[in-house]
Amino acid sequence: MAASNKFDAALDAFARIVGPDNVTRAAEARYEYADAMAPRDPASYAPRGAVAPASVEEVQAIVRLAGEHGVPLWPISRGKNFGYGGSAPRIPDIVTLDLIRMNRILEVDVEHGYALLEPGVGFDDLFEYLTANKIPLWMSAPAHTWGSVVGNALERGVGYTPYGEHASKICGLEVVTGTGELLRTGMGALAGSKTWQGFPYGFGPAWDTAFMQSNFGIVTKMGLWLMPEPENTVSLSMALEKAEELPAAIDALRPLKLDGTVQANPSFGNVIRTLATRATRAEYYQGAGPMPADVLEKARIKAGVGHWNFSVRLFGDRKINAINADKVKAAFHGKVSAEFQQSEWNRGEPLRNSGSPMPSLGALGVVDWLGGKGGHLTFSPVSPFSGAEAWKQYTLIRGMFEDAGFDYYGGFTAGQRYLNHITMILFDRSQPDMLERANKLFPRLISTAAKNGWGEYRTHVLWYDEVAASYDYNHGAMRRWNEAVKDAVDPKGVIAPGKMGIWPKAYRKDRA
Ligand code: ADP
Numbered sequence: 001m002a003a004s005n006k007f008d009a010a011l012d013a014f015a016r017i018v019g020p021d022n023v024t025r026a027a028e029a030r031y032e033y034a035d036a037m038a039p040r041d042p043a044s045y046a047p048r049g050a051v052a053p054a055s056v057e058e059v060q061a062i063v064r065l066a067g068e069h070g071v072p073l074w075p076i077s078r079g080k081n082f083g084y085g086g087s088a089p090r091i092p093d094i095v096t097l098d099l100i101r102m103n104r105i106l107e108v109d110v111e112h113g114y115a116l117l118e119p120g121v122g123f124d125d126l127f128e129y130l131t132a133n134k135i136p137l138w139m140s141a142p143a144h145t146w147g148s149v150v151g152n153a154l155e156r157g158v159g160y161t162p163y164g165e166h167a168s169k170i171c172g173l174e175v176v177t178g179t180g181e182l183l184r185t186g187m188g189a190l191a192g193s194k195t196w197q198g199f200p201y202g203f204g205p206a207w208d209t210a211f212m213q214s215n216f217g218i219v220t221k222m223g224l225w226l227m228p229e230p231e232n233t234v235s236l237s238m239a240l241e242k243a244e245e246l247p248a249a250i251d252a253l254r255p256l257k258l259d260g261t262v263q264a265n266p267s268f269g270n271v272i273r274t275l276a277t278r279a280t281r282a283e284y285y286q287g288a289g290p291m292p293a294d295v296l297e298k299a300r301i302k303a304g305v306g307h308w309n310f311s312v313r314l315f316g317d318r319k320i321n322a323i324n325a326d327k328v329k330a331a332f333h334g335k336v337s338a339e340f341q342q343s344e345w346n347r348g349e350p351l352r353n354s355g356s357p358m359p360s361l362g363a364l365g366v367v368d369w370l371g372g373k374g375g376h377l378t379f380s381p382v383s384p385f386s387g388a389e390a391w392k393q394y395t396l397i398r399g400m401f402e403d404a405g406f407d408y409y410g411g412f413t414a415g416q417r418y419l420n421h422i423t424m425i426l427f428d429r430s431q432p433d434m435l436e437r438a439n440k441l442f443p444r445l446i447s448t449a450a451k452n453g454w455g456e457y458r459t460h461v462l463w464y465d466e467v468a469a470s471y472d473y474n475h476g477a478m479r480r481w482n483e484a485v486k487d488a489v490d491p492k493g494v495i496a497p498g499k500m501g502i503w504p505k506a507y508r509k510d511r512a
Contacts, residue, residue: 007048010069014051024050035088039435050096064180073097077119077151083378085461090498114197119150137226141357162263172196174221178490197223215496232318236340239306247387269411276366290402372428381454383419404441465512468501
């Protein structure tokens with residue numbers, strides 16, 4: 001059957017399951033499910049169509065039909081994975097499985113502090129549900145909140161409360177496999193289990209993590225631990241005026257993260273990250289290439305911000321936070337020239353200044369830094385939690401951004417034993433020269449990082465293969481393992497071929 005007929009036939013079959021209104025044909029899918037932020041023609045890797053099921057049974061039926069028609073599926077939850085590809089698939093000959101209609105909050109157990117969610121639930125929905133029902137549990141969320149809780153946690157997104165390492169708060173998944181089988185992980189494998197969202201491991205190998213950043217299954221339910229609302233939060237904000245003070249600040253923070261004094265993930269954002277949320281670049285500079293250092297310094301002073309800006313936020317009992325705030329201040333005192341600005345929130349006060357995530361799209365404004373049609377690519381290498389190593393990574397990557405004619409936009413978000421260095425190449429999509437430079441820069445960043453022992457924690461759909469190839473220990477033993485599992489559990493390669501550089505046998509020729 002000709003390729004286009006194959007997709008039309010599959011979409012017709014899907015329409016009989018979900019109704020024609022929940023199937024999107026190629027002409028429309030090209031716009032609706034493309035990556036509008038990428039430095040490529042979005043239509044060049046947009047899918048052949050999309051289908052939006054409303055139940056687990058419909059997902060299973062679609063997966064089985066997809067196998068029969070030889071049509072692969074690209075699952076998304078809300079498709080807001082921008083900077084990493086949004087809803088766009090790795091290959092265009094695919095149908096997007098849009099789970100947005102499966103958006104029920106199935107359970108929030110207040111006593112035990114967890115939620116059971118369907119993939120289409122947005123951060124805004126969960127926030128609304130918790131506040132409307134006066135539930136004293138907080139979610140954690142990334143800087144903008146229109147995406148899904150499930151998709152973000154599966155991609156190992158980060159937030160800024162003590163529960164900010166989202167993947168580590170997942171407890172128990174329900175998964176549809178590539179053959180249409182339904183399974184539950186952890187304690188969920190015991191029918192009628194009372195601890196599916198309590199005990200994360202089950203009996204034998206634990207598989208939750210194998211379904212994260214993965215194409216081994218389609219997640220249809222996720223257990224997620226939520227944080228009890230604290231009595232008090234303290235915010236200690238600092239603006240470092242000199243770029244060179246970053247290593248000292250990182251080294252001051254490390255012991256506090258290691259021993260648990262600081263449980264949330266402070267993020268050291270550079271000056272352009274701070275400026276880009278407030279203004280466009282043209283307000284400071286109209287020239288081509290990266291902003292010169294003296295212009296940037298003037299802009300920084302005018303805006304009254306630091307070269308690095310960050311806050312350490314403490315969540316817990318008021319008395320303990322007061323002790324820990326003194327500990328944090330003492331740890332930084334004398335190591336950096338700035339002092340902390342302190343503020344406090346107590347339970348019952350408006351959440352705005354509490355450190356609890358609130359619905360927000362503020363961070364999205366940064367893509368308009370250059371004006372025109374804003375676009376961005378996120379490059380996210382992991383750094384050891386060391387000032388010297390972070391400085392080496394920062395200066396090297398910043399130099400590469402600037403050599404390619406881009407402003408360096410980035411920050412280091414502190415995990416317990418690592419730093420997530422999240423940088424963005426910001427460009428104007430109406431300037432072909434900029435797109436070309438971004439496309440050339442990106443693979444160079446990957447290989448330079450790998451040569452220095454730094455791997456990315458996540459990447460854009462266009463560069464899965466390059467990043468996967470950089471994980472090359474023992475001639476790529478990890479990739480061979482992943483593909484052996486893929487072939488065993490999804491022999492027809494129905495689910496997301498090429499996701500994270502994992503290619504099922506039938507599609508391996510498509511590897512970049
Ligand atoms: P969000 O809307 O939260 O930003 P997306 O829906 O864009 O998240 O999902 C990000 C990526 O995670 C998708 O491209 C897909 O590869 C994967 N993903 C999302 N939801 C699921 C799911 N329910 N099952 C399996 N993989 C998923």
